[in-house]
Amino acid sequence: MIEFEFRVDKSENMHTHLDIELFYVMEGRVDFIVEDQTFLLESEDFLMVNSGRRHAYEGSQETLAACFHISYDELSKLLKQNLILFWCNSTAEEGELYEEVRELIKKIISQHYYHAGEDMIYLYSLYYELLHMLQNNFLLTEEDSRYKGELHKFDDRKQKIAEYIRQNYDKPIALSDLAKDLYLSTAYLSKYIKKQFGMSFLEYVNSVRLGYAISELLHSDKPVVRIAMDTGFANSASFNKAFKEKYHTTPSVYRSQWKNDQESAIKAPRIQNIQKKQVDAYFERHKNYPAGQVYVQDITLENTEGEPYRHHWQMMINGGTAADLLRSDLQEHLCLLHRCLKIRYVRFWDLYSREMLLDHCLPSGLYNFSRLDLILDFLLEHGMKPYIELGMKPKKLLKSRQSVLIGGGDSDGIFADENRVREFMSALMHHLVERYGGSEIENWYFELWQKELESNFFHKEVPDSEALIRKYFSTFDLVAGVLREILPGVRLGSGGFSLRHGKERFREMIHIWHEFLQKPDFMTFYSYSYPAEMETADKIRSQSMDKDFLKNFLKDIRELMDAEGYIGLPVHVTEWNFTVSNRNVFNDSCQKGAYVMKNIIDTIGMADVLGYWCASDIFAEYYDTGDFLFGGSGLLTKDGICKPAYYAMEFMDRIGQRIYQRGENYLITGDDKDEWYVVCHNYKHFNFQYGLRQEDEIHVAEQSQLIVDGRKLRLKFSFPLPFGAGKYSGQEDVPVEIKIYAVNSRTASIQDRWLRAGFPRFLHPEDMAYFKSASVPAIRVRSHRVLEDRITFETILEPNEIQWIRVKVGQYYQGSQTGQKTT
Structure with missing residues (x-):
């Protein structure tokens, strides 16, 4: 073969x-x-x-x-x-x-x-x-x-020639017969084959015959003469001649050498x-080769200085539309995320929906801000702050890349004219300052959505793109001018740029912004893992094959911003995910947890805000969401059960305040105590077949077929003593406790538990309580000992498993035997 x-x-x-x-x-x-x-x-x-x-x-x-x-x-x-x-x-x-x-x-x-x-x-x-x-x-x-x-x-003719010879190689083949079959002259066909195949007709026929003959020669006991006749050669002499020209030896000698060596x-x-x-x-450069079905990484920690751990992912979460945030169940979910993950800001949009009772077309002074006040009061009372989208960003719910459940309307802009913009924004800011105070509002974030460019998310060509860009910058000038006149310290950012139309187009866009008066206090971006310059929406669009998509995206935008003079301007990724679909089974899976952890680790120090899309599956509810799980992109199910993506963030919160080393699959942190903390993952990216599928049509049981491989990962760690454990230096028999929390297909994966239960669609309260209590990380505690002031241990991760590890010196776990390693 x-x-x-x-x-x-x-x-x-x-x-x-x-x-x-x-x-x-x-x-x-x-x-x-x-x-x-x-x-x-x-x-x-x-x-x-x-x-x-x-x-x-x-x-x-x-x-x-x-x-x-x-x-x-x-x-x-x-x-x-x-x-x-x-x-x-x-x-x-x-x-x-x-x-x-x-x-x-x-x-x-x-x-x-x-x-x-x-x-x-x-x-x-x-x-x-x-x-x-x-x-x-x-x-x-x-x-x-x-x-x-x-x-x-x-081309078709070349294909027919190749197919003809493959089908007839074991028979006498004449150039004239092939020419007749193709309705060509013999002379023309001879020149054509020479040009297209780089050899004469006879040479090409013999090369095909030799391809079949070599297989017979090595994998059968047929005599050489029989092989020659079976593969179309006129006699053994012609076979020997053709064989020797290609392999520089005779068929008999070649077979004998191969059998003696037994080397395929x-x-x-x-x-x-x-x-x-x-x-x-x-081979010296590749001596740490993966062996069998397990990849092995040796990790030795030597860095003792470290750098501060900046929790950019905790800055903000996408809550939903303003009307969604009026729901008590979503408010409960946001409180949980704030309490357990320390999420600081909640982003919401679509202030002008019917449910909000905020009619921006009314005369000045008649705006009803009461329901907006309910949202703001709720956030502030529970220790969260608002991240408000001021534009008319509608609710958009996607079933797949080509199927829209809720489309979001066709408005050309926020208001009918500039006077409407000025009147409404002035009234809004005066109301907020009077109710909450200017010093409080200066701690909030405001964003202005760029509707015109967003509507072309899936299109390669953007008609009149420069005119649309200038229209957006003009609107930003007006809104920023009004807000900053009332409250100079207000923080207003641009509305959701991306590189989906290519890096040069983005650079041209921010270059044009220099012509306008008002500049953003920060730039906001959307990052979904689809290749730049997509085909039109009626074509199949592959998922990006770049597993480092978000990291490379942030690297590119920072370089482009610096090149255009926006050096040091804060970068907010207000939406990030690998999919825009809220009907994708991978959203509920362990793969999503590994994806979240990997991207948080990869992008530390690259963005000021990393706002995950999104907080809860409540945002994605619709007529088709009767099932317990339905592929929503939330950290929590609609019933408030934590998914693996949630635990990825919980693990990232429970680590030290200084980073000492990070690699492709791990992050090592610590502080001035007697502990090291490690978070690690075995993320597996999608394969080519995933990009050819409609995201909402993937079944839970198919997921393993749509990722790159199923190999496990063994991480072998070697640490020095933590900073707070200096008193143990030079001592023998120093105890160490190694505690591991793990999320994999057997533990803490609500999707896998649902799968093993047979996909029950409707659950009784006691069933729901079981799933909630059972879908928690597994814990393993082992005791170990320090050898020559080094702590060595290892752990194995399943595909898409995530782990949180604490290494504590001076403490034994009594339930384990001394010296036992973590595996």
Whole structure:
């Protein structure tokens, strides 16, 4: 099925073959040519070449590569497809999917290098794992726009030629017969094949025949003469000649060497011809290879200075529309989040809905602020502060990326004219100052929504975009001027920018803002994990393959803001999530908890406010939400039960006040006490198939098929003594207690408990009480001892598990045996 070889040749001429090729650069740089395109591959880059594509490469002096040839015929039988096309090119796109393939390729290379000829079952299992990964994430389907693009490159005539030879390779094939079948002259067809395939008709036929013959040669006991006849060669002499031209030896010698080495399609003597220094250096860099189904990370803490832990995620949560906040059940949920997670601000919008009784079209002095006062009074009485959206941001409830449950109206703006803006904003600010006092209001946040740009969320082209931008900035000038005239210290921010139309468009937009008088006190942004420059709404739009989407988003906007002179201006992410859907089962899952923890850790110090979307599933209730769980994006279910995403935030709250080290999967904190705190996760991003699905159509049981892999993660920690435990330095037999709280599919996952219960739609009060009490983190406590002033322990995380760990010196857990490690 798969043949593997190391490549040390600095170049390879243009050629084609039936096999699908995966080319991986271990060291050096390679200009890889596929048809008329050239890709620069550097260390650890790779790409796939589809069957029949002409390709060549030119490498640097130190080039070292690995090449996999996948049998098209065998794969076609396995997949039951006649036409197989892949799109896999790490130079054109990146993401965790590519990192997973990269790690698996390294594992295969390692197996070949260190264990050639040993444990062939394990090697074959790796090959099939690679095939599964490629099929699941990079095999093109007819729904994918790239499928047609690849199909177009392999034009209809070329495809018919390849298919004809594949179907008739074991029979005598004449160029004249093929020409007749295609209604072409023999002379024209001969030139066409030479140009398109890079070889003559006979050479191409023989290359296809050899592809089938080599499989027979290695995996059957047929005589060479029989193999020659079965694969279409006229006699053994012609077979031997063609074979020797390609493999530089005879079929009999090739088979004998292969059987003696017992190494599939890779032979150990070939490795000896490679510059061993290059290979040794390569494996030295990758000595911490993942083994089997568990990734291993060794984490040694040496940093003793640390930096302050800024709780940017606690600054604000999205509560819902103003009318939603009048509901007592949502108020209870917000109080819980404030009390347990220390959420400071609650964001709400849609002040002008019918339920709020606030008619902005009335004459000045007749506005009814009573229901707005109820909301503000509630927040302030319970220790929270308001984050108010002043624009006419409506309630919008999405079932999927293309299906809207509640659309939010078609208003062109807040008011009919500038006088209405001035009158209403002046009345509002005077009312707030009189009722709550200017010093109090200066601690609130106000935001002005940019409706015109928001309406084009899913569109690549924005008509009259500059005119719309100028209209928004003009409105901001007016509103900011009125508010600041009444209360100079009021804090007003821009309304929800993004990079969904590309970085250059955002830079052009904030550049235009320099022409206007009033500037924001902070900039606000929306971040949902969809690629920039999306296709129009009637096309399929993939989820971003970038697992670091939010971190990279914040990095990009800060660089763009600094470049345009907005240096140091606070950044508020007022909405962030991986999905806009409130009918996505992943919202209720452990994967969401790992996603939340990962992104909070990743973005510490990158934003002043990180406002999660959203607080409670109550916001997403509609006619179709009769089920106990329905895929809402809240931290809490509509019945107030905590989801894994909630526990991710609770864990982030229960750690030390100084950060001493952080990595891809962990954060280590502490203070001046005798404790270290660790939060860690094993987040698994979505695979390619997820992006092709309608988010609301995914079933709970399908989730494991839509993430990159199911590997566990083992973290091996080594800590010095905490700062407050200095009295134990140099002592022997110092006790240590290691306490771990864990959220995984077996504990604290309300979705998994509901799944195991059989998805009951209606729950009695006692059932609800059971689910609430059972959906809490598991706790494990172990005792350990300090060895040479170092604390070492390890923990294992399931896919999408999150953990909170406290390491306390000078204390034993009496229920555990001394010296037992955490596992």
